[in-house]
Amino acid sequence: MKILDIFITDDYLKVNYTQFFFECFLRNKIDHKKSLAHVGNGEVIFQLYKETPGLWNKLESEIIEDKNAMNLKRREAIEKAQKEAEEDKKQNEETRRKNEKYALKKIMKHEEEEKERIQKIKDQERQKAMAELQKWKEEQQKLAEKAKHKIIKEQKVIKETALKKEKLTTQKKKTDLLATFTLRPVGNIDVNFTPRVFPTPFRESQAHEEEEWLRKQAEARRISEVFDEDLNEEEKNPDLLQNKGNNFFNAGNYPAAINVYSHAIKLNNNIPALYSNRAACHLKMRNFMKCIKDCSTALDLLHPCVPQNATSRCRALVRRGTAFCEMELYVEGLQDYDAALKLDPNNKQLQKDAENIRNMIQGTS
Structure with missing residues (x-):
């Protein structure tokens, strides 16, 4: 070449x-x-x-x-x-x-702008979540006040009915006494007491709350009549649907479990476990606001507070507290964990989790 x-x-x-x-x-x-x-x-x-x-x-x-x-x-x-x-x-x-x-300055400037943009989006999402949470709190407060007024009204009606009944009974006794001219023969009356459902002695229990809880449980477990030819017997029974949803949850199929629990709630919306179990699925799928709403509904249905539903209330409080913490609302989460500890004070894991949340709030973790 x-x-x-x-x-x-x-x-x-x-x-x-x-x-x-x-x-x-x-x-x-x-x-x-x-x-x-x-x-x-x-x-x-x-x-x-x-x-x-x-x-x-x-x-x-x-x-x-x-x-x-x-x-x-x-x-x-x-x-x-x-x-x-x-x-x-x-x-x-x-x-x-x-x-x-x-070029390096340009890249750094671009990265800084991208970082600011992402932070802005995060701040907007957090503000949106806080606004939704505040709105939900206001709605829950209104519902609680409404339920409180309803209970007061029902108690007033019950008291008035009892007074009327007592008055009628007293008047009837007086009438029977006046109509009786002969002395009644002396005798013994055998009294049989039915066993108490709750283990707490009667003098230490809240009889009204316990009876109210038994009544709500009986109503909640009453199977609704569903006239739909397309549904089989399992799809009409909330208890069977709950077991099916639990199987889906244990298998890790959370969307299917949510669908089953939601269908059971449509049949009977008075069973707390359906809402609590669906909240667990939402927590697994990081649907934190839905988890909070379902836990709150379950806690509303778990009233009055009696020993029989303490475990269920503790479980719902822990799930709602976890959802709050995942949203970085640590104060609200700690309140739920402290409430759960009052129900299960010897739970070591609850004590450890609550202490970790308290450290995060104080900035020591």
């Missing part, structure tokens, strides 16, 4: 191509960075730009008659070219460093 060597400085030209060699010592200086050399068709055409405009009488310098001067000019041209090459290299390196620095 033949190599063409063209060398140009401000006052020297050289072309070397196999057996051909051409050099020219210029009379005056040119701008060699602008000058060009065109190669083609067996010839080289130079396009030279004068450093200083003007008319040249001759192209070549007078030193062509002096070999020593020519050799000196060649060395000077080579040294000058090497020096310019080094300066160009330094300048290119400096330009490259400046470009890299500029």
